[in-house]
Amino acid sequence: NAGVMQNPRHLVRRRGQEARLRCSPVKGHSHVYWYRQLPEEGLKFMVYLQKENIIDESGMPKERFSAEFPKEGPSILRIQQVVRGDSAAYFCASSPRQDEQYFGPGTRLTVT
Amino acid sequence: QKEVEQDPGPLSVPEGAIVSLNCTYSNSAFQYFMWYRQYSRKGPELLMYTYSSGNKEDGRFTAQVDKSSKYISLFIRDSQPSDSATYLCAMSALTGGYQKVTFGTGTKLQVIP
Numbered sequence: 001n002a003g004v005m006q007n008p009r010h011l012v013r014r015r016g017q018e019a020r021l022r023c024s025p026v027k028g029h030s031h032v033y034w035y036r037q038l039p040e041e042g043l044k045f046m047v048y049l050q051k052e053n054i055i056d057e058s059g060m061p062k063e064r065f066s067a068e069f070p071k072e073g074p075s076i077l078r079i080q081q082v083v084r085g086d087s088a089a090y091f092c093a094s095s096p097r098q099d100e101q102y103f104g105p106g107t108r109l110t111v112t
Numbered sequence: 113q114k115e116v117e118q119d120p121g122p123l124s125v126p127e128g129a130i131v132s133l134n135c136t137y138s139n140s141a142f143q144y145f146m147w148y149r150q151y152s153r154k155g156p157e158l159l160m161y162t163y164s165s166g167n168k169e170d171g172r173f174t175a176q177v178d179k180s181s182k183y184i185s186l187f188i189r190d191s192q193p194s195d196s197a198t199y200l201c202a203m204s205a206l207t208g209g210y211q212k213v214t215f216g217t218g219t220k221l222q223v224i225p
Contacts, residue, residue: 001131004155016187033213041217042200042215042217042218043156043215045212045213045214045215048210048212055208055209055210056208056212062199067157089153091155091156094157097211098204098210098211100144100146100158100205101158101202101213102158103148103155103156103157103158104155105154105155106153106155108150108153
């Protein structure tokens with residue numbers, strides 16, 4: 001059984017570039033969540049998506065950040081014009097319902 | 113006041129000790145309660161999932177929920193060095209039409225051989 005897959009695992013971008021983070025949920029899970037985690041800090045909710053729909057994006061900055069979960073293919077978290085403050089670990093989780101969430105290994109974004 | 117409070121630790125115990133990890137919460141609407149374990153530079157791993165007040169046991173782990181006191185605990189018996197990790201509590205409530213999960217900030221545990 002494949003768990004949640006995220007790629008790339010590590011991503012280095014220069015300031016001003018775009019970062020694209022991909023998440024493939026557990027097969028059969030239709031709920032996807034994105035979180036951000038800074039060192040020594042907890043998980044900060046960003047966005048919750050179901051297939052083709054954004055359900056809750058209250059934790060995601062309105063500028064430069066966007067997320068999608070298309071009918072086919074992985075969920076994508078996109079950060080445009082990255083700044084140093086975007087450096088963090090980004091985790092994706094999927095769920096068969098809306099409560100117990102299964103996390104991927106994360107993408108560590110470094111902005112230089 | 114945060115909705116979910118968790119002591120960040122670090123908590124250091126000798127191998128074999130019983131570990132008690134705790135969270136308090138303020139939102140009485142929380143219905144589902146979970147514990148996650150996160151090793152350094154890895155994703156959180158779901159350990160325990162409970163719904164009602166009371167205890168749930170799984171091997172060396174026992175999750176306890178006291179809804180009247182708004183308090184949940186995770187007990188680890190016969191702790192091992194491999195249990196050294198950050199433990200996050202999580203709980204969900206129906207918010208905006210869906211079960212929204214709120215995480216504690218995590219307690220760092222170190223089990224010393």
